[in-house]
Amino acid sequence: MARDPSAKAAWTGAAVAAGLTLAAGFLKAGDLPLILAAFGATALGGLVGSLRRRITQPEPIRATDRHGVAEALLAHVPDPVILVDRRAVVIEANPAARALLPAMRLRHPLSFALRAPDVLDGIEEVLRTGAPLKVSYATRVPTERAFEVQIGPIAMPDGSGSSVVLFLRDLTSARRLEAMRVDFVANASHELRTPLASLLGFIETLQGPARDDAPARLRFLAIMRTQALRMTRLVDDLLSLSRIELREHMPPTRTIDLGPLTRQMVDAQVPLAAERGVTITCAGEGRFPVLGEADELQRVVENLVENAVKYGGPTVAVSLARQDGSHGGEIVLTVQDDGPGIAPEHIPRLTERFYRVDTASSRQQGGTGLGLAIVKHSLNRHRGRLVIESTLGEGTRVRVVLPERAAHPAAEPPPASA
CATH class of the missing domain: 1.10.287.130 (Signal transduction histidine kinase, dimerisation/phosphotransfer (DHp) domain)
Known part of the structure; x- marks a missing residue:
């Protein structure tokens, strides 16, 4: 009885697959002569020989494939890269460049989106001399940023002449x-x-x-x-x-009750307040658990209350409360004084190192200009925030907002003051 042709084809395919699997094993071992001796001039031997040629002499990547690979590479370069032709018309740009220059369009002059004479003059010089160069470029809107622009010639594969590639290295952080x-x-x-x-x-x-x-x-x-x-x-x-x-990148892991710690630091400032004729009050009952380092939170409360006593009015009110935040409950520490207040132009810079509203008064009071900088960085570590509100002639209110920690039976009490 004649054999079914479809079954024969299936068997042949399975045999070829098995032979190729065996051949691959020999290729890994580097034993090509054994394969050729085993299969000789059969069809399977021809397949093995073809496989050998593909491994030892791989076909070159086609131009279209190279173009796709180049585009994929540019898409993952974090710095802006722009390709322009001899007329400074944009040929290609990666996503970082498009984000930096939203007005930039392909097949439009680069000058429509990048108004930087040094960069545009640099493109002309590179086209004229054929030598790469570096220039500086800075933006003011929406934020201030600084770039080092490396401009270099590049030969186009279609023989249309030289174009120019611009690589913008962001130097803002540095x-x-x-x-x-x-x-x-x-x-x-x-x-x-x-x-x-x-x-x-x-x-x-x-x-x-x-x-x-x-x-x-x-x-x-x-x-x-x-x-x-x-x-x-x-x-x-x-x-x-x-x-x-x-340690700013390492969030605390211990539970601290902010209530006793705050009252302890307020009591420590009572002698200084009495010496200056200032009355301090502290409100807020119950537990106020947060994740924190007791020493750092003590320093935060101490700096804020001491500033209010030294530079505020005759009354300083400290309070603790809970509020609902966007990511759950929050603990809010408020220090309010009725002093002369702070002008609006000074408030954004109060947490800078050594920044003082009144340098002479600060030094006379024994300040170092680092207190609020310490507060800001401590709160960054505790994933909290600092809010300063002030009105001239009415006083200043400083709020510390910290994420609330679920009540824990083993909340760590604040250490005894020295």
């Missing part, structure tokens, strides 16, 4: 970090130089003209002590700020 570093070093040096110069001057006076003047010696020693304490506070604040910034 410039900001460098500016912050320079400002920080300059401000820290300035803050330390003043008390050091004062100490050196009084020491020289005590060693010279005031050597035998007992009243002057006592007066000078008191001033020297004040200046030394100011330097100590400055160094302590700098170290605290550095420690907080190092």
Whole structure:
């Protein structure tokens, strides 16, 4: 009886598949001679030979495939890349470039979207000389950003001549970090130089003209002590700020009841308030659990209450409350004073290092200019936020908002104050 042709075809296909599987195993082992000897000049041997040629001599990638790969690569480059022709008309741009320049359109001049004379002149120079160059480009709207633009010639595969590719490297973060570093070093040096110069001057006076003047010696020693304490506070604040910034990316994991901690820090400020004729009140009953570090939260409350006592009016009100937030419950700590208030132009900069509304008054009060910077970075670590509201002549209200932690039976009590 004749064999079914479809069954024969299926069997042949299975045999070929098995043979190719076997051949692949030999190819992995590098034993091509054994394969060819086993299958000889059969059809399967021809398939093996073809497979060998494909491995040892792979076919080149077609131009259309290369174009697709290039587009995929450019799409994943995080920095803007733009290709323009000899007339500075945009040929291609990756998504980052389109996001940076929303007005840019293909087959339109780049100058319609990028109004930067240095960049446009650079394109002309590259086309004229054929040498790459670098220029700077900055934007002001919607935010201030800085770029280094690398401009280079590129030969087009269709023989239409040279075009130009622009690669924009974003330097905004690096410039900001460098500016912050320079400002920080300059401000820290300035803050330390003043008390050091004062100490050196009084020491020289005590060693010279005031050597035998007992009243002057006592007066000078008191001033020297004040200046030394100011330097100590400055160094302590700098170290605290550095420690907080190092751990800012690590959220706390311990449960703290903010109620007792706040009352404890308010009580610690009562002597300073009494000395200045300021009355402090503290409201808020119950538990106010948050995830936090007790030392850092103590510093937050201490800085805010101390600022209100030093620069506010005769009354400071501290309160704790709960409110509903977009992601659940929140604990709100409010410090309200009835002092002279703060002008609106100063409020956005209050958390900057060494920024003071009144430099002379701050130094006279013993401030270092780092208190609110410490508060801001501490709250960043605690995934909280700081809200400052002030009206000239009416006072200032500062609110600290922290995510509420579900009540835990083992909430850690605040450590005893020294």
